[in-house]
Amino acid sequence: xxxxxxxxLNETIRNLYFHVTMWFSMIILMLMSLIQxxxxxxxxxxxxxxxxxxxxxxxxxxxxxxxTTGMVWAQFTWGTFWVNDPKLNGAAVTMLIYLAYxxxxxxxxxEDSRAxxxxxYNILAFVMMIVxxxxxxxxxxxxxxxxxxxxxxxxxxxxxxxxxxxxxAVIGWILxxxxxAQLRYRIKVLEINKENK
Amino acid sequence: MKFIITLLFSxxxxxxxxxxxxxxxxxxxxxxxxxxxxAVIAIIFTGLMIYLIRIDxxxxxxxx
Numbered sequence: 001x002x003x004x005x006x007x008x009l010n011e012t013i014r015n016l017y018f019h020v021t022m023w024f025s026m027i028i029l030m031l032m033s034l035i036q037x038x039x040x041x042x043x044x045x046x047x048x049x050x051x052x053x054x055x056x057x058x059x060x061x062x063x064x065x066x067x068t069t070g071m072v073w074a075q076f077t078w079g080t081f082w083v084n085d086p087k088l089n090g091a092a093v094t095m096l097i098y099l100a101y102x103x104x105x106x107x108x109x110x111e112d113s114r115a116x117x118x119x120x121y122n123i124l125a126f127v128m129m130i131v132x133x134x135x136x137x138x139x140x141x142x143x144x145x146x147x148x149x150x151x152x153x154x155x156x157x158x159x160x161x162x163x164x165x166x167x168x169a170v171i172g173w174i175l176x177x178x179x180x181a182q183l184r185y186r187i188k189v190l191e192i193n194k195e196n197k
Numbered sequence: 198m199k200f201i202i203t204l205l206f207s208x209x210x211x212x213x214x215x216x217x218x219x220x221x222x223x224x225x226x227x228x229x230x231x232x233x234x235x236a237v238i239a240i241i242f243t244g245l246m247i248y249l250i251r252i253d254x255x256x257x258x259x260x261x
Contacts (some may be wrong), residue, residue: 011231011234014231015234017254018241019236065240069240069241073233184252187259194259
C-alpha cells in the first residue's frame with residue numbers, strides 16, 4: 001500500500017496501523033467495560049461486574065502496548081522516548097487512573113460492595129479518560145496530529161489508501177481485544193465455579 | 198520459554214541502544230526508518246505472546 005511521503009516520519013507513518021489502532025481499541029474496550037459497569041448497577045448481576053473487570057484489564061494491556069510502541073516511535077521521530085506532550089501525559093494519567101481501579105477492586109473484601117464501588121469508579125475513570133486523552137490535548141498544541149483545535153485526522157496525514165488499511169485494522173484489534181477479554185472472563189467464571197464446588 | 202523471551206527482549210534492546218548513540222548512520226534510521234515499524238510490530242507481537250502464555254498457564258491450572 002502506498003503511503004504519503006513525509007519528512008521526519010518517513011516510513012514510520014505505517015506505525016499508524018499499529019500504534020493508533022491500539023489506542024482506538026483500548027477506548028472501545030473501556031467503553032464496553034463502562035457499559036457492563038452501568039448494567040451491573042442497574043441489575044446487580046455479579047457476572048456483569050466480572051465482565052467489566054476483564055474488559056478493563058484487557059484494555060489496560062492494550063494501552064500498555066500502545067504506550068511502549070508510542071515510546072519507540074517517539075524516540076526515532078521526536079528524539080526522546082518521552083516528550084512533555086499533553087497527549088502522552090494524558091495517556092499516562094489515564095493508565096494510572098485505571099491502575100487505581102484495579103487496586104480499589106483488590107482492596108475491598110466484601111464482594112457486593114467491591115462490585116458496587118468499582119462500577120461507580122469505572123464510570124468516573126471513563127469520563128476522566130475522555131477528558132485526559134480526548135479533550136485536554138485538543139485545548140493546547142500537541143505533537144500528535146489532529147490536536148490544537150482540529151479534532152481527528154487531517155487529510156494531510158491520512159489519505160484514502162491509509163484509511164483502507166487503518167479502519168479494518170481498528171476493527172480487527174477491537175475484535176482481538178474483546179476475544180481476549182472474553183477468554184479471561186470465561187477463565188474467571190470457571191475459577192469461581194471451582195471454588196463454589 | 199523464558200529464555201526465548203529474554204533473548205528476544207535483549208536483542209530488541211540492543212538495537213535500540215545502538216540507535217541511540219549515533220544519529221545518522223544506524224539501523225533504525227536506515228531505509229526510511231522502516232525498522233521502527235518492525236520494532237513496533239515486534240513489541241506488539243511479544244506483548245501478545247507473553248499475555249497468551251499467561252492465559253495458557255491459567256487454563257493449565259484450572260485443568261489440574
